[in-house]
Amino acid sequence: APQAPPPVFQLDGLALGRKNATAWINGQMLQHGEPFAGRTVHIGDGEVRLRLSGESDIVLRPGQQVSDTGAVLSDVLAPGSLRKK
Secondary structure, eight states: OOOOOOOEEEEEEEEEOSSOEEEEETTEEEETTOEETTEEEEEOSSOEEEEOTTSOOEEEOTTEEEETTSOEEEESSOTTOOOOO
16 A cells, blocks of 8 residues: 655744744644644744654754655755844
């Protein structure tokens, strides 16, 4: 039987506030510490990590699509194109 393709995660947006952080992954709004696809969302400075105990983190940067193995499938932003104000 054909196998389904592995899940793909896309970081659509990221907002860092003084007291909280929000990320939009696959169109879903998520807060730091929330569960998503069996992993825990950890929002950092310019990236989101999806953590699962005993597994490697899936690291997402804005505009990236990453497989559940952590392989970057596409990156719509060139490295270094994001800057902090």
